Amino acid sequence: MSVQAVHSFAAGQWMGTDSSAREIHSAITGELIGCAGNSALDVESMLGHAREVGGPRLRALGFHDRARMIKSLALHLGEHKQALYELSFATGATQKDHLIDIDGGIGTLFVFASKGRRELPDGKVYLDGDIEQLSRGGSFLGQHVCTPLHGVAVHINAFNFPVWGMLEKLAPTLLAGVPAIVKPATSTCYVTELCVKLMLDSGILPEGALQLVSGSMGSMLDHLDSQDVVSFTGSAATALTLRSSPHLLKKSVRFIAEQDSLNASVLGPDAVPGTPEFELFIKEVTQEMTTKAGQKCTAIRRVFAPEAHTSAVIDALKLSLASITVGDPREKNTQMGALVSAAHKQDVLQQAALIGAHAERVFGNPDTFTLHGKHAQRDAFLPPMLFHCDSPDTAGPVHDIEAFGPVSTVMPYRDLDHAITLLNRGQGSLVASVITHDADVAREVVLGAAAFHGRLYFNNRESMQESTGHGAPLPHLVHGGPGRAGGGEEMGGVRGVMHYMQRTAIQGSPDVLSFIGKRWVPGSVERQPPAHPFTCTYHELEIGDTLNTPSRLISTEDIEHFAEFTGDTFYAHMDEEAAARNPFFPGRVAHGYLLLSFAAGLFVEPDEGPVLANTGLDKLNFMKPVEAGDSIKVRLTVKHKTPRNDEYGEVRWHVTLTNQDDEPVAEYELLTMNAFEHRL
Ligand code: NAP
Numbered sequence: 001m002s003v004q005a006v007h008s009f010a011a012g013q014w015m016g017t018d019s020s021a022r023e024i025h026s027a028i029t030g031e032l033i034g035c036a037g038n039s040a041l042d043v044e045s046m047l048g049h050a051r052e053v054g055g056p057r058l059r060a061l062g063f064h065d066r067a068r069m070i071k072s073l074a075l076h077l078g079e080h081k082q083a084l085y086e087l088s089f090a091t092g093a094t095q096k097d098h099l100i101d102i103d104g105g106i107g108t109l110f111v112f113a114s115k116g117r118r119e120l121p122d123g124k125v126y127l128d129g130d131i132e133q134l135s136r137g138g139s140f141l142g143q144h145v146c147t148p149l150h151g152v153a154v155h156i157n158a159f160n161f162p163v164w165g166m167l168e169k170l171a172p173t174l175l176a177g178v179p180a181i182v183k184p185a186t187s188t189c190y191v192t193e194l195c196v197k198l199m200l201d202s203g204i205l206p207e208g209a210l211q212l213v214s215g216s217m218g219s220m221l222d223h224l225d226s227q228d229v230v231s232f233t234g235s236a237a238t239a240l241t242l243r244s245s246p247h248l249l250k251k252s253v254r255f256i257a258e259q260d261s262l263n264a265s266v267l268g269p270d271a272v273p274g275t276p277e278f279e280l281f282i283k284e285v286t287q288e289m290t291t292k293a294g295q296k297c298t299a300i301r302r303v304f305a306p307e308a309h310t311s312a313v314i315d316a317l318k319l320s321l322a323s324i325t326v327g328d329p330r331e332k333n334t335q336m337g338a339l340v341s342a343a344h345k346q347d348v349l350q351q352a353a354l355i356g357a358h359a360e361r362v363f364g365n366p367d368t369f370t371l372h373g374k375h376a377q378r379d380a381f382l383p384p385m386l387f388h389c390d391s392p393d394t395a396g397p398v399h400d401i402e403a404f405g406p407v408s409t410v411m412p413y414r415d416l417d418h419a420i421t422l423l424n425r426g427q428g429s430l431v432a433s434v435i436t437h438d439a440d441v442a443r444e445v446v447l448g449a450a451a452f453h454g455r456l457y458f459n460n461r462e463s464m465q466e467s468t469g470h471g472a473p474l475p476h477l478v479h480g481g482p483g484r485a486g487g488g489e490e491m492g493g494v495r496g497v498m499h500y501m502q503r504t505a506i507q508g509s510p511d512v513l514s515f516i517g518k519r520w521v522p523g524s525v526e527r528q529p530p531a532h533p534f535t536c537t538y539h540e541l542e543i544g545d546t547l548n549t550p551s552r553l554i555s556t557e558d559i560e561h562f563a564e565f566t567g568d569t570f571y572a573h574m575d576e577e578a579a580a581r582n583p584f585f586p587g588r589v590a591h592g593y594l595l596l597s598f599a600a601g602l603f604v605e606p607d608e609g610p611v612l613a614n615t616g617l618d619k620l621n622f623m624k625p626v627e628a629g630d631s632i633k634v635r636l637t638v639k640h641k642t643p644r645n646d647e648y649g650e651v652r653w654h655v656t657l658t659n660q661d662d663e664p665v666a667e668y669e670l671l672t673m674n675a676f677e678h679r680l
Helices: 043-059 063-079 081-091 095-119 164-176 186-201 236-243 246-250 276-294 307-322 342-356 416-424 439-452 494-498 510-517 556-566 576-581 592-603
Strands: 004-006 008-010 013-015 022-025 032-036 126-133 141-148 153-156 180-183 210-212 229-233 254-258 264-267 302-306 360-363 385-388 407-413 429-435 453-459 478-481 488-491 501-508 546-548 611-622 631-643 648-659 664-675
Touching (some): 008 043, 022 186, 032 186, 043 180, 095 164, 095 276, 164 180, 164 186, 164 229, 164 494, 186 210, 229 236, 229 488, 264 416, 276 307, 276 407, 276 429, 276 453, 302 307, 302 416, 342 385, 342 407, 407 416, 416 439, 439 453, 488 494, 494 501, 501 510, 556 592, 592 611, 592 631, 592 648, 592 664, 611 648
Parallel strands (some): 153 180, 180 210, 264 302, 385 407, 429 453
Antiparallel strands (some): 022 032, 126 141, 429 478, 453 478, 478 488, 648 664
């Protein structure tokens, strides 16, 4: 591989390196393959370009436009992933590791694209929660809304996932409508550079939405302000230096930190040798120690087993680790590749030596292991190294030192309380797992340890076939952890998007709030549609379009007929005296479902038309009983609309049933799919 200058992409221009550039070496062969950095990088113009060009262009789009854009990026990267695989081997990663980094990154884009279309509105304002009633008469209400920050997101990433690490931050940022400047770790930035180049060359992103810093970012952080966000992934030491910058503190710049973590796994007290859980535990620990050569923020560093089974766990792990082929990641049979660099290997060995002062190394000799592949140089390779510490209560460093490589320590626990105490000695972690088939154990762990961990992963014989793995952060779930893990949170679906938006409490009249949120609020104007709303296409319907139906009398015969027809002969509908003894009813009452059915009978338009299907009811409340002799009428109002594809969209109707005294008796939201075109 030839030496290449890894470029930055600054204010619309690719920029090469200068004499300040740092060297980058192949993890496999140690040869010099590139360099990155340019002291002439104009960080102020980069920030200006993002804020003045990228931000406005992204904010001109709605959530759904941006979600479609993210999906296009995912499809485009999927078509070119082979090139990313090829380049990534030099980082020491195997093909299996590529699936986590490259395919995992692309998969994260897909999930955010899909969540953006399903869970965010087809507009520019996200409504956070329901209307808050602030006045007796309902003419003054409150609503929380979220809108994109007007600044730039600066993403500083760790070396271990040059693609996923970027995309898991980029997806929620772009979905929010905020431009990003990505700064990958220098040692693997050439892979990120290719990925950024692919995205920019695709023409999918608006100008200014994405820039790249390869090498040092100079004084960029000193020019951020309160509309900007720093999202950092890396070591606790770097996080502390950056987040304590007086400038960032003075400007209240949001700082999200994902840092190192002493993750742990517990073999449940029930998971004795011979059970499927015991085997599963050995498999999970082996996988976590060897995937990405243990350079995963979520990897299992501490392994807790019941005292009686500690030696069985060590024996089984030794057997399992002995079957792992370490070597040139380009070779098909290799299961564990290299660490990112010779220098990083030295760091890991140093940390392992500190752990070794409190624990015995029971597997993996860094001086004598077998290395496969004739081109691989030993400089950056290590075998999996397993330690055994038999006094976990007094061996503080094993709960504190992160050897960011294939290094784990097995420790005994006396009982579940002891296991929980040890779990929490990681001082806050990204993930802890418990392999148990006992739901009581799982619940105890949640009560005793959830506050100390960003994610708890329970696995057993029932879930193991489909489980996603201790170490896999998923875009649907939050990734992050308290304390030592940085106190940050990323992903978690829409939660991750909110890190790049401002939540604002809005107060005003129902009309004002309806208009801002494009969501009809009770008390705001009801529009008269030109025809029955069920005869209107999706686009013809407008928020606030309302149908008021005539009323219908409810008779005893109706109630009896419904009871007999459906089989619902619950006493409250059939037995006057028994119903009267019930504190909720004055006497015999109509079925709630009868009321819903009559309501449909009152508001539907029977002929074939743009309403394609009723897909559900939400938030159903029966507010007042209805007796024979009462009558009901319905108000049906278009509350909200969400396009689903090129042919139809979802209409959410606010439905209120009132009685002859105009008292509400039931309320719900009805969901229909409505065609974009008239069908006949
Ligand atoms: P690192 O040395 O802390 O570097 C992280 C990032 O910070 C790199 O991009 C680095 O750039 C940059 N950086 C360092 N000093 C900086 C400064 N003064 N100003 C601006 N940027 C600066 O960590 P790493 O060695 O890349 O990654 C390993 C660590 O990351 C491990 O501790 C691991 O646990 C943690 N990690 C955590 C997560 C998570 O999600 N919690 C995920 C992955 C890794 P340069 O490379 O150019 O120095």
